[in-house]
Amino acid sequence: MSVTTAAFESYDHGRVLGVIRTLTWGLFPVATLLGGWLGRVDLRLPFLVGGAVAAIATLVAAPLLITGTRAAFADRPGEAEPPAASTPTAGREPRPIRPGALPSRRRARRSVCPPAR
Secondary structure, eight states, X not given: OOXXXXXXXXXXXXXXXXXXXXXXXXXXXXXXXXHHHHHHHOTTHHHHHHXXXXXXXXXXXXXXXXXXXXXXXXXXXXXXXXXXXXXXXXXXXOOOOOTTSSOOHHXXXXXHSOOOO
């Protein structure tokens, strides 16, 4: 289970991932322009700055990830929380599939592709 899955309710999870994607894709042009500007000074400079930013982000994010993981009980598998009552399948057994409910491969293939003549 990821930290975002554990930290947010199921109805907010899509919105959180949407915000993350928006920020990521929105910062690509800014990073491209910054890398091009740094590349005009020295071709090695964008790699050095990128490595420094990645190292700093790792040092900042590591304590947050460790705290979030401990809060979600991910490092203690025996103490995981039960499924939330808001999920549609909470506490229910999955229904068995009746024989013949799903089309066989042969019928599905025939219906999609006509036989060669």
